[in-house]
Amino acid sequence: MPLAARRIALGIFGIVLVAFPFVDPNNAHVDFLANAGAFILLALGLNIVVGFAGLLDLGYAAFFAIGSYSYAMLASQQFGVHIPFWLMLLIAPAIAAIFGILLGAPTLRLRGDYLAIVTLGFGEIVPQTFLNLSQYTNGPNGISSLDQPSIFGRPFGFSATPYYFVLLGLILIAIVVARNLENSRLGRAWMAIREDELAARHMGINTTTTKLAAFALGASFSGLAGVAYAAKLDLVSPDQFQFNVSVLVLSMLVLGGMGNIWGVIVGSFVLSFVNSFLLPQSTSLAHSLGFADLDFTNYRFMLYGVILVAMMLFRPEGLIPSRQRAAELHTAPPSAEAPA
């Protein structure tokens, strides 16, 4: 599509997004979109780590948990600390980024499978820690009655609409940041590490700090998502951040197209839609048609599995692939050997 047409299409899409809560005041729909927004934010963050820098992270939900618990502990009755929501949108990503560096540092020498296993471990440790530190976190009950955000003195209330707009804004920022990073010194350094770490070092790239920057920035996105999600749900508990969340976000990347920002957004939207809209809706439809035993939501993981396998078979580069991934997956591996 030519640039002008793209801009117009994007502009129209933007207007539709802003107008949506007013045109369709059904709170359930807006609520769904706001939740989907949190996952889009998560996927955009994971895309920096996995898509750009090529570091397979299977414990990404840990940073989502850290972002959510930051809000729950620093903006509730829990400790009597009440930092405003808007300030937490700056603090929580910073906290998540610090943990991104802490958890990233031990994995720097690992690649591929080994990195995936260690990050998987961290993904288990973090929610478990929140579960066990029950004197601070109320253990399995989690922390509830979080401070309600307010804007110009008006609290958000129980409508999903204000959260919808917060997430829309955050996603917009995340897109700009991700695109800027992609076309920058740091973005090229990430891709160089992804392609050939040894050669990257010969370019003068400090692979340690460059990888840590990917972990930190990726984590900070999920810190943002965590704050918005916690405030919206008004509850934070360890079971929201299990391994399946990490897998879900990774599936969004695989479905949409790893490395491509628009692909990642489409992938997260589609899976969110299936997850929180299509399956519950079709279940209630089945119930109303008299199939009282059917519950499609129980088939959620089977469906993810089918989607992933189907994608790997038919379109491994994702729905909207990045140029690199498409080329990588549809050509023979590069031969480094010299013809004799």
Added chain:
Amino acid sequence: MNLLRLSNLRKTFGGLVAINDLSFALDAGSIVAMIGPNGAGKSTVFNLITGIYAPTSGTIELSGKSVGGLATNKITALGVARTFQNIRLFAYMSALDNVMTGAHVRMHANMFASLLHTPGQRAEERRVRERARELLRFCGLDGDASNYARNLPYGNQRRLEIARALASDPALLLLDEPAAGMNPREKEDLIRLVARIRETGVTVFLIEHDMNLVMQISERITVLDHGEKIAEGTPDAVRNDEAVIEAYLGRTDGAA
């Protein structure tokens, strides 16, 4: 002063002595070749210079500064760039991005500048992109800027590695078998390219098996065998050196 000086350099891998008591120096502005049979330790010397390996003993000095065992990225910052025996381009990045990545070490945009695209960052990007295009032209790759590195013809990939290396503004360029796999015409181009690189003030140190090319191109030659220097001198001197002939062709005593 010598640009590069190796003194009593030794590298062992377990019981294997890869480099033994190697000393030699390289003058700024020269083109020097290192030759030797397969397994003589030539690439190991490059890996020691670029910090892939730390020397077991001995010193490596760059313009008088000891650099032995320094991290690879720091050695690049000090002005050493290299190409690889087996091409190691960033396969799924465009030729232009490969060269721009080569300039990484001479760029200043930090994480926040990269994230925000500050005016300074944008000016730097423009400058580096322009310079990368120049280098592509310099290496005869004008038409390939937007192609993936892996899609380039073999000879162009070799030259793209050189362009990428030059992007870091090196004082010393290490070329590891630059002519491997090239046809005669590509070799001719390469010889001219290396000469032009030297004219820009870059010292070239190359490993090469093609004797014709080595004899044409280099002012001095160092010969390595079993990790030790067995000869050093001008191409003519090396060509007629008994020890060199023996290393390459075997002993000629007895019957001859």
